[in-house]
Amino acid sequence: NAGVTQTPKFRVLKTGQSMTLLCAQDMNHEYMYWYRQDPGMGLRLIHYSVGEGTTAKGEVPDGYNVSRLKKQNFLLGLESAAPSQTSVYFCASSPPGEGETQYFGPGTRLLVL
Amino acid sequence: GQNIDQPTEMTATEGAIVQINCTYQTSGFNGLFWYQQHAGEAPTFLSYNVLDGLEEKGRFSSFLSRSKGYSYLLLKELQMKDSASYLCAVRDDRIKAAGNKLTFGGGTRVLVKP
Numbered sequence: 413n414a415g416v417t418q419t420p421k422f423r424v425l426k427t428g429q430s431m432t433l434l435c436a437q438d439m440n441h442e443y444m445y446w447y448r449q450d451p452g453m454g455l456r457l458i459h460y461s462v463g464e465g466t467t468a469k470g471e472v473p474d475g476y477n478v479s480r481l482k483k484q485n486f487l488l489g490l491e492s493a494a495p496s497q498t499s500v501y502f503c504a505s506s507p508p509g510e511g512e513t514q515y516f517g518p519g520t521r522l523l524v525l
Numbered sequence: 526g527q528n529i530d531q532p533t534e535m536t537a538t539e540g541a542i543v544q545i546n547c548t549y550q551t552s553g554f555n556g557l558f559w560y561q562q563h564a565g566e567a568p569t570f571l572s573y574n575v576l577d578g579l580e581e582k583g584r585f586s587s588f589l590s591r592s593k594g595y596s597y598l599l600l601k602e603l604q605m606k607d608s609a610s611y612l613c614a615v616r617d618d619r620i621k622a623a624g625n626k627l628t629f630g631g632g633t634r635v636l637v638k639p
Binding site for chain 1: 626
């Protein structure tokens with residue numbers, strides 16, 4: 413099993429450009445999440461999904477959109493990138509049980525100039 | 526709102542013990558997780574507490590007091606490879622629509638010196 417994979421690993425964007433980050437998991441997990449991690453701020457939840465075709469806002473959703481058309485994939489879109497979106501983005505997935513942990517992908521480093 | 530506090534940084538010597546504290550004030554409580562994150566890598570699961578008391582897993586132990594909103598992670602017999610950030614996270618809602626989402630603290634960077 414590959415677990416959780418993220419594409420791309422690193423990207424440089426100019427302000428105003430758009431891009432999509434792809435997350436894929438092969439563990440058949442119901443739940444998926446997108447986080448951003450900035451220095452000294454821990455992980456902050458952007459959006460999450462409790463199943464195929466459903467998404468919900470997290471703590472910091474502004475400037476991002478998501479889609480979960482297939483159970484194994486969770487896409488994060490930036491329509492018009494801003495320097496404040498420079499960050500490391502982590503995707504995670506989890507089974508639905510109460511004591512279940514989240515499994516994280518390797519991260520995508522995004523630099524917006 | 527949600528508030529989870531942990532120290533920013535701690536330094537300890539190889540072979541010693543370090544205790545990382547985490548205090549939380551959340552709208553609800555349905556479990557506390559500890560993750561380890563090496564620089565440039567993804568977080569990985571260490572422990573889960575939902576009832577009061579101590580959970581031991583080899584060199585790592587985690588304690589929870591729900592009445593005090595307090596947890597700690599204890600790392601014994603420190604090794605150089607334990608140099609990493611340790612993240613405390615709380616799940617505050619058990620309903621399905623919440624999707625087991627977590628609120629994370631800022632993380633504690635532990636530096637192990639020879």
